[in-house]
Structures are given as structure tokens and as C-alpha cells.
Amino acid sequence: MNLKDLAQHLGLSPTTVSRALNGFPEVAEATRVRVEAAAREYNYRPNTQAKRLATGRAMAIGHVIPISTQHEIVNPVFADFIAGAGEVYARAGYDMLLTIVPDAEQERAYREIRSKGNVDGIIVHGPRAGDPRIALLEDLGLPFVVHGRASGITRPYAFVDVNNSRAFERATRFLLDLGHRRIALVNGIEAMDFALRRRRGFERALAAADLSPDPRLMVAGEMTEAQGHDAARAMLRLSAPPTAFLTSSLLSAMGVRRALWEDGLVMGRDVSIVTHDDELGYLRNGAEEPIFTATRSSVREAGRRCATMLLRMIESPPPEPASELLEAVLVVGGSTGPAPGGAT
Amino acid sequence: MNLKDLAQHLGLSPTTVSRALNGFPEVAEATRVRVEAAAREYNYRPNTQAKRLATGRAMAIGHVIPISTQHEIVNPVFADFIAGAGEVYARAGYDMLLTIVPDAEQERAYREIRSKGNVDGIIVHGPRAGDPRIALLEDLGLPFVVHGRASGITRPYAFVDVNNSRAFERATRFLLDLGHRRIALVNGIEAMDFALRRRRGFERALAAADLSPDPRLMVAGEMTEAQGHDAARAMLRLSAPPTAFLTSSLLSAMGVRRALWEDGLVMGRDVSIVTHDDELGYLRNGAEEPIFTATRSSVREAGRRCATMLLRMIESPPPEPASELLEAVLVVGGSTGPAPGGAT
DNA sequence: TTTGGCATCCAAAGCGCTTTGGTGGCGAGT
DNA sequence: ACTCGCCACCAAAGCGCTTTGGATGCCAAA
Numbered sequence: 001m002n003l004k005d006l007a008q009h010l011g012l013s014p015t016t017v018s019r020a021l022n023g024f025p026e027v028a029e030a031t032r033v034r035v036e037a038a039a040r041e042y043n044y045r046p047n048t049q050a051k052r053l054a055t056g057r058a059m060a061i062g063h064v065i066p067i068s069t070q071h072e073i074v075n076p077v078f079a080d081f082i083a084g085a086g087e088v089y090a091r092a093g094y095d096m097l098l099t100i101v102p103d104a105e106q107e108r109a110y111r112e113i114r115s116k117g118n119v120d121g122i123i124v125h126g127p128r129a130g131d132p133r134i135a136l137l138e139d140l141g142l143p144f145v146v147h148g149r150a151s152g153i154t155r156p157y158a159f160v161d162v163n164n165s166r167a168f169e170r171a172t173r174f175l176l177d178l179g180h181r182r183i184a185l186v187n188g189i190e191a192m193d194f195a196l197r198r199r200r201g202f203e204r205a206l207a208a209a210d211l212s213p214d215p216r217l218m219v220a221g222e223m224t225e226a227q228g229h230d231a232a233r234a235m236l237r238l239s240a241p242p243t244a245f246l247t248s249s250l251l252s253a254m255g256v257r258r259a260l261w262e263d264g265l266v267m268g269r270d271v272s273i274v275t276h277d278d279e280l281g282y283l284r285n286g287a288e289e290p291i292f293t294a295t296r297s298s299v300r301e302a303g304r305r306c307a308t309m310l311l312r313m314i315e316s317p318p319p320e321p322a323s324e325l326l327e328a329v330l331v332v333g334g335s336t337g338p339a340p341g342g343a344t
Numbered sequence: 345m346n347l348k349d350l351a352q353h354l355g356l357s358p359t360t361v362s363r364a365l366n367g368f369p370e371v372a373e374a375t376r377v378r379v380e381a382a383a384r385e386y387n388y389r390p391n392t393q394a395k396r397l398a399t400g401r402a403m404a405i406g407h408v409i410p411i412s413t414q415h416e417i418v419n420p421v422f423a424d425f426i427a428g429a430g431e432v433y434a435r436a437g438y439d440m441l442l443t444i445v446p447d448a449e450q451e452r453a454y455r456e457i458r459s460k461g462n463v464d465g466i467i468v469h470g471p472r473a474g475d476p477r478i479a480l481l482e483d484l485g486l487p488f489v490v491h492g493r494a495s496g497i498t499r500p501y502a503f504v505d506v507n508n509s510r511a512f513e514r515a516t517r518f519l520l521d522l523g524h525r526r527i528a529l530v531n532g533i534e535a536m537d538f539a540l541r542r543r544r545g546f547e548r549a550l551a552a553a554d555l556s557p558d559p560r561l562m563v564a565g566e567m568t569e570a571q572g573h574d575a576a577r578a579m580l581r582l583s584a585p586p587t588a589f590l591t592s593s594l595l596s597a598m599g600v601r602r603a604l605w606e607d608g609l610v611m612g613r614d615v616s617i618v619t620h621d622d623e624l625g626y627l628r629n630g631a632e633e634p635i636f637t638a639t640r641s642s643v644r645e646a647g648r649r650c651a652t653m654l655l656r657m658i659e660s661p662p663p664e665p666a667s668e669l670l671e672a673v674l675v676v677g678g679s680t681g682p683a684p685g686g687a688t
Numbered sequence: 689t690t691t692g693g694c695a696t697c698c699a700a701a702g703c704g705c706t707t708t709g710g711t712g713g714c715g716a717g718t
Numbered sequence: 719a720c721t722c723g724c725c726a727c728c729a730a731a732g733c734g735c736t737t738t739g740g741a742t743g744c745c746a747a748a
Contacts, residue, residue, distance in 0.1 A: 002734055013698045018736060028696060045459035049402065050734035052393040053703050060441075067427060074625040074644075079423045083411065086444030095462065096442045097404075100430030115389035118439065224626055225598065251626065254569065254598065261605045281418040282568055282595065300418075346704055357728045362706060372726060394704035397733050 001042045010038050021046070052118075060095040061085075061310060062119035064110065066126055068103050073222050075126065076251075077299045080280050081147065084303025085123065092311050094120075107136060114140045121310045123147060127193045143317070145310040147302060148193050158313060158321040160305045164194050167295035167328035168201030168246065171274045174293070174330060175244045176209045179339035180272060184217040184242035186231050186252050195220060198248060198276070217242050228255025236263055236271075243339045244272040250283050253292050253335075272336040276328070290333035297328035345386045354382055365390070404439040405429075405654060406463035408454065410470055412447050417566050419470065420595075421643045424624045425491065428647025429467065436655050438464075451480060458484045465654045467491060471537050487661070489654040491646060492538050502657060502665040504649045508538050511639035511672035512545030512590065515618045518637070518674060519588045520553050523683035524616060528561040528586035530575050530596045539564060542592060542620070561586050572599025580607055580615075587683045588616040594627050597636050597679075616680040620672070634677035641672035 007014045012035070020027045020035035027035075038044075052058050063085070065078055082096070089096050097119055101109040110133065113119060121143035124133055131150035134157050146159040175183050185202050188195035199220075203213050216238060219231040228247055235242055236259060247253045253275035257267055265271050277285045277294035285292050305324055313322070351358045356379070364371045364379035371379075382388075396402055407429070409422055426440070433440050441463050445453040454477065457463060465487035468477055475494035478501050490503040519527050529546050532539035543564075547557050560582060563575040572591055579586055580603060591597045597619035601611055609615050621629045621638035629636050649668055657666070 003736095004734075014735080015699080015737080016697055019697090022736085026696065031696080043455075043459065045456065047397075047734055048460045048462040049393055049396040050703090051736080053391075053397050053705085053733085054735040054737085056703070058393065074423045074427045076420060076423060076624075076626045079418045079420060082442065083418045083444055086442065090444060096444075098426065098430060098440045098442050100427055100434060100440075111387075112389065115387065116392040118392040222626070224628060226628065226630070258601075258605075261602075280420075282420045282566070284568060284570065286570070347706095348704075358705080359707080359728055359730095360726080363727090366706085370726065375726080391704055394733090395706080397703085397735085398705040398707085400733070 001044045002047065003044075006035075006038060006042060006044050009042070010035060058118050058120045059093060060097050060119045061089060061307070062097045062099060062113055062122045063125065064099045064101055064106070064113070064122060066103050066106060067100055073224075076280060076283070077278050078125065080278065080300045081125075081303040081306075083281070084298075084300035085307035086303075088304050088307035088311065094311065106133060110136055110140065110142075114142050120314050121145070123306055123310060128191050129193050129196055131193070143310060143313045145306045145313070147306050149197075150193050151196055156321045156323075158309060158323060160302055160309060160324045160326070162194070162297045162302065162326045162328050164197035164328075165201035165204065167276065167297070167330075168198040169205040170201075170328075170330055171246055171276075171293075171295050172202050172205035173208070175246065175272060175274060175336070176205060176211075178244075178272065178336060180244040181211065181339065182214070182217060182240060182242045183244045183246060184232070184235050185213075185219070186228055186245060186247040186256065187218070187220040188223045188248045190220040195248060202246060223247075223249035223252045225251045225255040225258070228252030228257075229259045230255070232256040232259035233262065236260075236265075242271070244274070244336070247273065247275040250275055250277055250280075250285055250292065250294075253294075257335075268335050268337045270340055272339075274336060277331075285331075286333065290331045291335065293333045293336040294331055295328040296331050297326055302326060345388045346391065347388075350379075350382060350386060350388050353386070354379060402462050402464045403437060404441050404463045405433060405651070406441045406443060406457055406466045407469065408443045408445055408450070408457070408466060410447050410450060411444055417568075420624060420627070421622050422469065424622065424642075424644045425469075425647040425650075427625070428642075428644035429651035430647075432648050432651035432655065438655065450477060454480055454484065454486075458486050464658050465489070467650055467654060472535050473537050473540055475537070487654060487657045489650045489657070491650050492536075493541075494537055495540060500665045500667075502653060502667060504646055504653060504668045504670070506538070506641045506646065506670045506672055508541035508672075509545035509548065511620065511641070511674075512542040513549040514545075514672075514674055515590055515620075515637075515639050516546050516549035517552070519590065519616060519618060519680070520549060520555075522588075522616065522680060524588040525555065525683065526558070526561060526584060526586040527588045527590060528575070528579050529557075529563070530572055530589060530591040530600065531562070531564040532567045532592045534564040539592060546590060567591075567593035567596045569595045569599040569602070572596030573602045574599070576600040576603035577606065580604075580609075586615070588618070588680070591617065591619040594619055594621055594624075594629055594636065594638075597638075601679075612679050612681045614684055616683075618680060621675075629675075630677065634675045635679065637677045637680040638675055639672040640675050641670055646670060 003014045007017045017035055020032040086096055124144055124146040127146050127148045127150040130152040134150055134153055137144045149159050149161045190196050206213055221227045245256045253273050256273055260267050260271050274293045277296045278299040285294055347358045351361045361379055364376045430440055468488055468490040471490050471492045471494040474496040478494055478497050481488045493503050493505045531543055534540050550557055565571045589600045597617050600617055604611050604615050618637045621640045622643040629638055
């Protein structure tokens with residue numbers, strides 16, 4: 001059943017039917033009702049491709065998720081982010097187009113997306129410091145919102161980000177206030193912008209307490225359970241082991257916890273842990289009471305915000321790119337306590 | 345730059361240019377070369393919408409991922425599955441369309457997808473026993489491949505699945521052979537088909553050893569770290585606690601491991617753990633040597649297989665739906681050992 | 689009675705591609 | 719010299735929708 005058929009059934013022209021269905025004013029209310037009833041009855045759905053071709057709007061948003069060849073990891077936050085964004089798209093009648101692209105082919109992929117014209121906008125995932133994709137997309141004139149930011153890029157662009165540096169500064173201060181002086185940082189790969197900012201926040205808090213960061217207590221890598229475990233295990237064997245850990249992911253924190261157990265240390269008493277918590281659906285930090293003290297910020301909500309912002313940009317391009325900075329909240333769980341034996 | 349422009353530049357008709365670019369035989373080789381060169385030079389990309397409208401093929405595959413309202417979990421395996429499928433689509437020039445749909449609106453969503461006609465086929469995620477979506481899709485005449493199976497549906501349909509029952513039967517037998525008699529099952533939600541089959545495999549192995557399953561040693565729920573922990577903690581307090589655990593996910597296994605530690609038990613000596621391992625990118629079971637003894641099967645590979653199968657179905661509809669049953673391999677890690685104190 | 693304006697509806701021209709059903713020209717066969 | 723067949727190309731008709739630019743009829747105003 002297509003427009004023409006429907007129009008024929010109704011004894012109307014396709015024009016009128018189209019306008020009736022799309023809420024144009026120049027169609028009598030009675031007619032509109034009649035058309036809508038018929039559309040429902042015959043279960044008419046306008047063909048998307050035709051609509052797209054005619055309007056020039058794809059009614060779809062592209063998500064390009066980079067896949068590193070070196071570190072073959074599919075970031076576990078994507079699923080939740082996508083779920084959040086998907087909700088928004090569904091409500092607005094947009095489709096979500098996913099493209100998995102090896103790091104090296106990013107540029108080609110973006111250009112191709114642009115010229116194929118099957119999306120109206122793009123969400124940029126996993127920005128790095130000075131990420132070239134931002135300039136590229138601006139150049140291509142494709143509306144986009146970055147999930148995160150790219151340090152070093154000065155021209156304004158649309159983004160939704162968590163205030164990572166503030167969160168980690170706050171978390172570090174929290175540990176400092178508890179008397180900890182040797183605090184370890186188990187971070188994500190620091191080519192990623194969010195990890196960079198977290199380190200900066202960490203260092204800023206240390207500096208404010210007149211402490212300088214100890215490179216032996218800082219590690220960056222893929223945020224897995226094994227990473228947390230291995231890093232903690234090694235650090236705990238130092239002559240001056242850390243009394244607290246700050247980790248970038250719940251998985252890493254779980255790894256650190258395991259290392260503590262292996263050494264017979266009690267979490268929250270002998271050694272404290274603070275972690276960032278993205279509130280992933282399948283990785284909760286406890287039910288009501290948090291297990292780990294954490295800087296918490298829902299990545300799913302970030303997905304919603306990104307999507308909303310992008311759709312708004314597409315509907316009516318703003319003169320200035322908007323941006324949104326979400327503040328993580330510090331929730332206190334059982335993984336932290338005063339530094340043992342007083343300050344060093 | 346569109347077809348017409350390009351044709352004009354070349355002094356050819358759009359017809360010829362189209363045929364040249366699409367590899368039709370009735371165009372002189374010299375002309376084809378000339379056209380291709382020009383296309384490259386002007387960076388011409390055929391407009392996808394137009395192509396789709398003209399050919400009637402969407403060149404896109406839909407993934408409908410159900411989102412439960414009760415258990416608000418975004419299944420962590422989706423990300424990896426999608427990554428695998430995405431590779432295949434990219435190579436074949438297909439797009440991947442993601443739709444996040446609440447459980448209740450599944451049917452509506454499928455019908456809508458069908459009538460909007462913006463995909464050529466669908467991957468069905470998270471099938472349940474007797475899943476109604478299969479009949480629906482058959483009814484709609486939309487090519488589809490199920491990732492998993494739906495017990496109770498007898499008419500043949502295309503699927504790619506892991507032999508879950510065999511895997512868990514094998515894992516259980518492995519534990520039985522080690523002398524374990526009280527084996528706990530920490531399963532996924534048993535409305536999901538894969539979880540059902542795993543339980544069946546588990547019970548089959550027990551039955552073969554003349555043991556009957558103990559309901560107190562069986563739990564089903566969301567496969568999180570907390571689930572594993574809480575389940576194990578409770579079971580270890582039974583008058584006859586299990587000497588081994590079989591879990592459906594690495595996360596659950598990690599939770600069980602935590603419960604063991606809390607009780608001062610040594611994994612692999614006092615209590616054994618076998619888990620299923622989907623080989624998720626961010627959740628590895630050790631680097632070279634596996635930490636947990638596990639039934640291992642890459643969900644990413646399953647994604648590739650599903651995608652490949654679906655594309656093949658679309659290119660040339662087979663008379664009979666194909667199917668593929670992947671066998672999980674049992675890898676032995678440090679989490680298992682002989683049952684302490686001999687058999688019970 | 690004429691005119692203008694408004695409310696409704698419609699014909700037809702796209703959107704950019706594919707595809708059907710040709711046409712023109714050239715070499716081979718007779 | 720003429721026909722036939724094939725090679726290389728092209729004009730035009732879709733695909734199913736939107737949108738421009740009217741057309742028609744009716745009523746109020748003059």
C-alpha cells in the first residue's frame with residue numbers, strides 16, 4: 001500500500017493525502033480525519049527511502065565507533081550510551097546507523113558517510129586529544145555532537161561530557177582528606193581525552209596538597225579487571241606501597257580489590273579504593289548502598305543528552321555550538337576509610 | 345556531484361555512467377575506465393536514498409535489541425556481537441540499523457520496520473523459549489537470522505547458536521569427573537533460551553551420574569558480579585554447601601570468586617568454578633593462560649556468522665533456512681581442582 | 689452583479705538513481 | 719552493394735514521496 005493507492009481508495013490526490021498525513025493546514029479537518037482513518041485501516045506506512053529522497057533528510061543519526069587494531073577492545077560503555085541515545089531517536093522517529101570502523105579508516109568512513117548522505121548527523125565517540133575528526137566533520141558540514149571532548153581543539157564544537165577532571169580532583173581530595181598520601185591512579189589509555197582529564201584532575205588535587213605525583217603509582221591502560229589487578233599487585237610490592245587507589249572503571253576497581261585480597265589486605269581499612277562509575281546496566285556498583293566509593297555519572301544519560309542535542313541542532317542549526325558538562329557525584333561506599341597509621 | 349552532473353562532464357548519458365559504475369557488460373572497457381577515473385576525481389558517491397528507492401533494496405540490516413522494563417539491563421554481549429556483525433556489513437557495503445525497543449513494543453516495531461522498508465533483513469537478539477517474533481517475521485516475509493534459538497518452535501528458521509546444552513553438560517561432567525557432587529548452577533534468566541539450554545545440559549550431566557539437581561543450588565538471574573557473589577555467599581552457608589560452581593558469565597564467576605575469598609576459601613582448591621566465557625573484548629578470561637576454567641565461544645564470531653548467513657539469505661534466498669551450531673571449547677584454568685575430601 | 693479572498697484540492701515536476709526498450713553505426717557475410 | 723548482427727550508447731519511464739504553483743468553488747464585500 002503506497003501513497004498513490006491510498007489516495008485512489010480515498011478518491012483524493014496524492015498531494016492531499018500527503019498533506020493530510022503530514023499535518024499541513026490547507027486540508028479540511030474532515031478530510032484529514034478520513035485520510036488518517038484510511039491510513040490506519042490499510043496499515044499504510046510511507047516508504048522511508050522515498051521520503052528521504054524527496055525531503056533530502058535521512059531521518060537517521062550515525063554513530064561511528066572506532067575499533068582499534070592495537071587494542072582490540074570494544075568499549076563496554078557503548079552499549080549503554082547507545083541505549084540512551086536510542087530512546088531519544090525512537091521517540092523522534094529517527095533511525096540509528098552504526099558503523100564500526102578501524103581507527104585508520106576513520107576519515108574515509110566519515111567522508112563516505114557524508115557523501116552517501118544517509119544520516120543527518122553524527123555522534124563522535126571516544127575523542128582523543130586534538131582529535132582530527134572534529135575539524136573534518138566541521139569541514140564536511142555535517143552536524144555532530146562529541147561524546148566527550150578533545151583537549152587542544154580551541155574552536156567551539158558541540159559536546160556532552162562529564163567533568164572528568166573535576167570528578168577526579170574531587171575524588172583525590174576526598175582521599176587526601178582521609179589522610180592518604182600515597183594514592184595510585186589506575187587510568188584508562190591516556191590517548192583518550194577523558195583519561196587525560198582524569199589524570200589532570202588527580203594531579204591538580206595532589207598539587208593543591210603540595211604533593212607531586214609519583215610515576216610508579218600511575219598506570220594507564222585498558223580498563224579491565226586484569227589491569228586493575230596487575231597494577232595493584234605490582235604497586236603493593238613497592239617499598240612504599242599506596243594506601244589508596246583511584247581507578248577509572250568499576251572493572252579495574254574490582255581487579256584492585258582482588259589484588260588486595262590476595263595480599264590479605266582489607267579494602268576500606270588497609271587500602272582504600274575510589275572508582276569512576278558509569279552506571280552501566282550490567283555493572284552496577286551495588287544495589288542501594290554503593291560497594292565502592294565512586295564518582296558516578298550515567299553514561300546512558302549522556303547518550304540521551306547527546307542525542308537530544310544533536311536532534312535539536314538538526315531541526316534548527318544554532319549560531320553557536322552548544323555544550324553540556326555533566327557533573328559526576330561522589331557517592332561514598334565501603335571501599336574507603338582513613339589512611340592507616342597516619343599520614344606519611 | 346550527482347550522476348547527471350558526472351555524465352554531463354563526461355559527455356555521456358546517465359545510463360551509461362550508471363552501467364559503467366555498476367559493472368554492466370554493455371559498456372566499452374575504455375569508457376568504463378574513463379568513467380571510473382572521473383568518478384574518483386570528482387569524488388562521486390551515488391546517493392544512497394536514490395539508489396535504494398530505485399533498486400528497492402535498502403542495503404541495510406536491522407538489529408532490534410529488546411530492552412526489558414523489568415530488568416533494565418543492556419546485555420553486555422551486544423557490543424561484541426555488533427562489532428562482529430559490523431565487520432561483515434562494512435565489507436559487503438551494508439549499513440547497520442539499530443533499534444532499541446522495549447519488550448512490550450516488539451511486535452509493533454517489527455511491523456513498522458517491515459512497512460517502512462528500510463532494512464533488507466533482521467537479526468533477532470535474545471530469543472526466548474517459544475519466541476513469538478519468529479512466527480511474526482516469517483509472517484512478514486522479512487529475512488532474518490536468530491542469534492540463539494527458541495525452544496518449542498518446530499518450524500525451521502535460520503539461526504546461529506552456541507551448543508549451550510552440550511557446553512554445560514561437558515562442563516558439569518568435567519566437575520563430576522573431578523569428584524564434585526554438590527555443584528551449583530548460577531544461571532542467566534531462564535526465560536532466555538540460552539539459559540534454559542544451559543540448565544538442561546547441566547541436569548543431563550547430573551542425571552547421567554545418577555544425581556538429581558538440588559534446587560537450593562540453582563539460581564537464575566541477571567548475570568552480574570553481584571549475582572554471583574550473593575548466590576555463592578548464600579549457598580556457602582547451606583548445611584551442605586557446594587564444592588563447585590558453574591556460572592553463565594565471567595562477571596558472575598568473579599562474584600563467586602569474591603564470595604569464596606570472603607569465606608577464606610581458595611578457588612580451585614576448596615571450591616571450583618567453571619564459567620561460560622563469551623570472549624568479550626573488555627572482559628577477558630586471562631591473557632594466555634585462562635584464569636577460570638571455562639566453556640569458551642566468541643560472541644563476536646557469532647556476530648560475524650549471523651551477518652554472513654543473513655547476507656547470503658538476502659542475496660539468494662535458500663529453499664531451506666540454514667543454521668549453524670557452534671561448539672564451545674572447554675579451556676582449563678586455575679579455578680578447578682579435585683573435590684576436597686572425596687565424593688559425598 | 690461583479691470582484692476578491694479564502695479554503696480546498698489537484699497536476700505535475702522534481703529528488704537521484706536504475707532499467708527497459710530502444711537507436712545508430714560498423715564490420716562481416718554473401 | 720546490401721543485409722544482418724552486434725557493440726556501444728541513449729531517452730525516458732519508473733521507484734514513492736514532497737512541494738510548487740495553480741485551479742476550483744464558495745461566500746462576503748462592494
